Amino acid sequence: MNDLNPALDLAEQLHELLREAPAGISEFHLIQQLKARHSTHIPHLELADKLVLFRTHFLLFNALYVLRDRLWQQQSAHLEIGPLCVQLQLWRPGSNALAEHDPLRDYYLNLQHLRETTEDDVEKLLASFWTRMQGGDEKRAALELFELNGDQPLNLATIKLRYRQLVSQHHPDRGGSTSRLQSINLAMEILQRYYG
Structure with a gap:
């Protein structure tokens, strides 16, 4: 030990x-x-x-x-x-x-x-989870977060490029928000399931 x-x-x-x-x-x-x-x-x-x-x-x-x-x-x-x-x-x-x-x-x-997550953050995570579980359109929400139109032809390479742009823009080391970066990472995980 x-x-x-x-x-x-x-x-x-x-x-x-x-x-x-x-x-x-x-x-x-x-x-x-x-x-x-x-x-x-x-x-x-x-x-x-x-x-x-x-x-x-x-x-x-x-x-x-x-x-x-x-x-x-x-x-x-x-x-x-x-x-x-x-x-x-x-x-x-x-x-x-x-x-x-x-x-x-x-x-x-x-x-x-672990250190920075507050009770309010946990409430938001749980609300988001239950919205998705009750039939919320996770793909549409992820595309909206990435500011991509689901009607245009999309592929994983385009989505990854947009992901890197958003991570660069919203990274806490560059003055961005940790919670926004978490949302971007979650959206990428969702989009990889659909376009991977």
Whole structure:
């Protein structure tokens, strides 16, 4: 155990739990298992509070991405990370999954998001999620955010060019907003599903 890096310690605990669940395990059950084992790396509070829920989720996914990177570097296993199922899989030689840009990985490995996200931000994220789940047109919203017309012929190269322009324009290092950049990254993830 490494006291200087709590995320690594949580990653080790998660690795143990995942080895015990070869068929995979949900995020909720991982949290329950960690609480049952008295892990000191996640809040031991009720998940009814939205900010506690967000912070618990963020800490868990941060550690999962740390673990995934470590397993990939060791070429010992592949970690499939999803909200409904997290599963440890056999190492696949030649896999370049981590070489590709992964906005979710970038988000969860940046602890600034954990520190800066307020209860109001969590409310907005949840409202956005439920709007999409209730049939909101995520593709249309993403195209609108990118200021692209869905009627014109679009391809992934055009969308990526627009993405890079928006990231450059709205990056916090250049005076932009972190929340705006998160929205741009989410929109890119959505558009990649439709045009990738």
